[in-house]
Amino acid sequence: MKPFYACNSPEHLLSRRRFLAGTAAGGLGLLGFAGMVHPAAADQLRRTQKRVLVVWLAGGVSQLETWDPKPGTNTGGPFQSIPTSVPGVQICELLPHTARHMHRLALVRGVNTAEDEHSRGAYIMHTGRRQTPGEQFPHLGSVAARLLAPEDSPLPGYLHVTPRGEGVNRQDAAFLGPRFGSVALPDGNMPANMLRAATLTEAADRQRDGLRERLNRRFNQGRRTAETEAYTYSYDQAAQMMSRRGIFDLGRENPRDRDRYGSHDFGRHMLLGRRLLENGATFVKVTHSNYDTHHENFDFHIEQLGEFDRPFACLIEDLVQRGLWESTLVVVMSEFGRTPTINRNMGRDHWSRAWSVALGGCGVRGGAVVGATNANGTAVTERQVNGGHLFHTYFRALGLDSRRNHYHSGRPIPMADPQAAPIQEILA
């Protein structure tokens, strides 16, 4: 297989070069923002680089216990809705901290992805497409890594902070090539085997790496593939990451911030997410597990959203305070929502016909609410959208033309489903 680098369009490459040249800091990308010599240039780069944070609520969070509560109905459950910082917009009482930032977030309440199976639902939400045999589309994180990450970023373009390394998909870059695939940070730790083994001296390590590079160059002269490119790239990037491994060390964070985010896993992972974003990461996905509450939905949502709410609100606050909010797209999503009907075990099952996604930051109109469901939340009644609409919206929010194509072996592949369009009502 010949190496393929999607979207090798001259204008794309040019714009990236221009971008780096414009900051007079092309080489500084190697150091990341925190290592830059000129704070003003670092600040400019940091503010202008677009980045994405996806908070993945694995298992399918209930829209009724979050963004589209229906108190007082036969499906509403025991929770009340509470006012938010946007007059007239109410969300579930389980999100009091998030409610104070509603003017920064937009709600899409008319999502119908028509897919109630976990992996297929996740595929739609990660790629904006329905899964079809023989076709693989790249995940949003891989697209962001390909189109938004600076050439010489010291961090992989797509980082995934996930409990125990769960939910890792080695095919998520699809035809973009493995270089743009996700790199998992299991439990918020650095990728495995990053550090030089204690038994290996630095000199021996350099010698070994030199040999590897020589062999690699010879191999590449005749048999260069996307996989070998990714292999070479991963070594280079690993070396950069090793030199900057302090990024992953939450011990360097202010104890007050560690308290604010909470000592539980999700709190630590969100704080790491902030740390990665402010150190130049392009796409960070933080997974919070788990919301697949077929049994005791309400007790479990108290527990899980009790973990989610405060760190999520803290992260919004901090991105705003650091001047990163306007350049960071933040999306809270799941593979689907949960059934309005409460089952006999006080659970809610899978439900993709009428659910919600929250987003904010880069290019998003804070406080906007688009779409609506009926009185008890069983159907979309207004402005129905699917994964394709969401993908167009993400790209537009990031300043990308969602009607453009990727190119795979010369074949154009639309970046987002041509049957769908951006949700203009929530774009700034």
Place this chain on the structure above:
Amino acid sequence: MSFFSRAARRAAGAANPTRTRLARELRHNSPLFSCRIDPTGRFVFAGAQDSLIHRWDLTTGQRVALTGHRSWTRALAFLAGPRQLVSGGYDGKVIWWQADAAAPAPLRTVAAHRGWVRAVAVSPDGRLLATCGNDNLVKLWSAADGASVRELAGHTSHVYNVAFHPDGRHLVSGDLHGRVKQWDIASGTEVRALDATVLHRYDPTFRADIGGVRSMAFSCDGSLLACAGITDVSNAFAGIGRPVIVLFDWATGARRHLLRPQANFQGTAWGVSFHPAGYIVGVGGGSGGALWFWRPTAAQSFHTLALPNNARDLDLHPDGRRLAIAFFDGAVRVYDMAPA
């Protein structure tokens, strides 16, 4: 707490669990998940998912809805003297009602807990009310006027249940983690802890806690304490586990038995009560519904009655013969343990 007169206890001798039969079905259109029979034996009250409490007259079958809570009600208890019902809701409120009024309206509403009120209990002398909830607190109130008496702090997870010991001097509370605390009522101090942690599991796959003391009862003589819930959980989010009742010897605090159903059953024991004749009655829901009877001397149930739907709570009638069960399908079913 159930109220049994001496005469009722004698009459209860006629009850034979193995002859238990459905006697009456009282229906509503919203799932029910709590029930209590008032001390006179005339009414059964049930909390429903429509956020109302429903009262059925067991003589006429007439139903009256009590409007006051803004959420579901799991906690129901009675003040025998003034014939009042006290309810605790997931809206954090505790409400007093005239139980036998034609159309009961709230007599008094107290904002009792931050988050859900999980349980309410009345002291044996009727003077104190104990509540517990999702703020990890147990609170004591004057039953007569709703004034706050004392706050008992120490639990580190949601407090699911509370019960007064028949001696009137002690109170027990049990939480999500299965930690049971005995409190001295006069001083508000923790006397000792009992271990019911078998009722809890942190599921590492779903990263969530499951379990808790879902029901709690003392034997009539106060020598035994029963705590009901779920154990052996293999999948928290599918509710795959086994119902169990932890039976404690009150004098020593030691666990006497883990009471388990004889038949295979997946789910939670949602309700437990002591019959005046000494045996233990439990109900559960999960893979259907079931009613179980145990003797305090054996871990295995001696009788099981399959129920038509998931059961969420039970209460014994003061006559010692009947019992009421609240069901997910919206029915309160009354069972007779001494059918003609």
